[in-house]
Amino acid sequence: MTFQARTWHGEAASPLEYVIYVSGEFLTSSGNVIGMGGPRFKFFNSTTDYGLYGHIVMSDGALNSYGLAHEAGHCLFGRFLNSNQNSFTINDPSNPGSDHSNNPQNLMFPTIPNENPQIVSSQCSTARQSKIVLQNASNSRGRIIKNNLTTMKKLNARIIAKMRFMKKDTLRPPVKRRRKLA
């Protein structure tokens, strides 16, 4: 098994996303899972003063698919819904209460579309407000000045626990050609 780590859209000092590619068609030997992605806290002081990065694991089988875009979506949806630190969610804003879209054509459908995936405006505006996107602009060169380490660890553990129960991401099989009638 080989691993390759890359940073995406980020400076070396403060990458926004970590993407790890694992050799093999799928992430598990028994199954068809091609990727997993979610945000992680880089630091936490309050529900407005915090930093996130994206953590994504992909299989070889996801190359040339919308898998990476889908996993980046999971990362960018991480946000607090209000000033309560227990309100952090990674839910799809277009489908409240769910991690995924229920529209089979949407990029965030768990069986990832293989062509022309759609993104709706609520998904776009949530992604644009993500701390993964905004934090580098507000924080001077990504330096962390203050951090509530205990809460940060608790929040990260909660994300990882939640991700364990999410519907797993798979690719849609290519459209089968119609069989000739005998």
Ligand SMILES: [Zn+2]
């Ligand atoms: Zn997914």
